[in-house]
Amino acid sequence: SIVTVLFQEIDYSLQIERFTKTFKMTALPQIHAKLITLLELLIKPQKDLNKVVNILQALYEVAIRDFFKEKRSIDQLREDGLALRRPVSSAGLLFENAVEVPNSNNETFYRQARRLHTIFTSLDSMHNIPTNLEARRRIAFFSNSLFMNMPHAPQVEKMMAFSVLTPYYNEEVVFSKEQLRTDNEDGISILYYLQTIYADEWKNFMERMRREGLVDDKEIWTNKLGDLRLWASYRGQTLARTVRGMMYYYRALKMLAFLDSASEMDIREGSRELASMRQGSSLDGFSSERSPSMRSLGRADSSLSLLFKGHECGTALMKFTYV
Template sequence: MAMTSKEGDDHELIEKIKLDKDRYNAVIECYESLKIILVCLLLDYNDKRIVDDIDKIVRNSMQNNTLLEDFKMAEIGKVSNTLVKLLQLLKSEPTDDTTERKIVNALQDFMEIATRDFMKDGHGILKDENERKQSFTNLNMDVIKDAFWREQFVRLHLLLTMKDSAMDVPTNLDARRRITFFANSLFMKMPRAPQVHDMISFSVLTPYYNEEVLYSSHELNRKNEDGISILFYLQKIYPDEWKNFLERIGVDPDNEEEVKGCMDDILIWASYRGQTLARTVRGMMYYRRALEVQCYEDMKSE
């Protein structure tokens, strides 16, 4: 978004970012987290001064709405990539001097790209080649080895590498419907449920007549007059669900013998899609799981 913005469109860019509250908060968190990490990581006073100088320039640009004028947004991808490489090294605990040297090199690369390529007037911050080589070499290794800080490295790395993509949206319409329904239910105003031991017991009765709950292997593979079996039919009308199912149970779809060896799981999968009674029974059994979870929560709160 920033890469395609033109000079003078600072206000428009910020408003676009603010349209998505989570995205706006993520941008703020990334910047503030990065500054805190750098300040705590660096031991040398001059190195910390450089970070403070950059921070002042960024904040002044934000205040004056000149961010797109003071920074080359076309280079923001390069800045992000070098920062990701640095965080990748930081979040894995260094084991030897070689790893520490790699961290120093990655940090120097990041600072050089940030000041020389990303900032339009940042050349004066790192004045010469000799100063660049001497800067950012004195690091607080206790911070790098500390579990708390590694969690911060992991979180910042996740924020920078997590991409929103239409490819992540389920292709299955029913899956979308269920996820949407669940997400919306999180914001429902519901009265607090009583504790399980205060609830009145209840039973669920489902009348049925001459109907199988689960398919048998014979029924599932028996072909009709057109040469089509129930399993083949279900595979064709639920192709994505069949593919996901085989992936969940770790079966190669091209290996027929391996697929046949998981017939018990396949019977359940097919029955949930072809037998109404099977789905009804599964729904009833969810009551038990829900009560078990609530009972566990009740015990935790006591």
């Protein structure tokens, strides 16, 4: 189709790094404005197909006549696939009888359309950056990672084993309610200290709690006590951050532990189970008659699963778990 050929030419110019030499950047504001109009027509409850066709025709005219630096005749456009082989009648338009608007129950399409409309219409200043230094660091790291060449993951047989043993003596993992509220000899509590050091993060935390149903700030000590303890522990307890970091790799470590300890027969017969693991299912979904490697993995998995139930004994088991 004409639209496909147009996108192919744009992609090719980007590939050979000649986009600005092939297209006029001065035409982009016109294309931007017409795309916004098109999206507004699409996300309206009542669709006007005639207006959609008209704006698509206007987009086509801008892209063909104003966007390309090199002017082409109608014969060249037809030869390149950017115009119809046969002339369109004076009464008709290029996209007439060629546009089909998705049904209103197509949630995926309209969610993406609304998202694209928000991107095109957002006019946030470049100075509106997060005040939190950690947020800035993470955004900068993510932005830089977009331009990195991602290495291919090695085969499981060539991967190095992953073992973890976190030193643990009498160190607290998660602050208790009493620890957060009790003042030290200087009259300062742990929570007050963290609220002072991470003032912007505390403000965001309280805003999130209110969105989740917090009515009175005093309820933070009752209904939202678990969230409060985790918020303080992630900023004041190194070991809590270590456990949280390990749990980011929870599913990957389960998979790796199974592949490291399973026999060739287990792997051959467990293709269905491995597929279910990739879909996020628990290891408890395996049949009751499991191999020794699977049973050992199940024991490790059961101790890890306690973390999700909020038991501190589960956190303690995590400290001595080898994977």
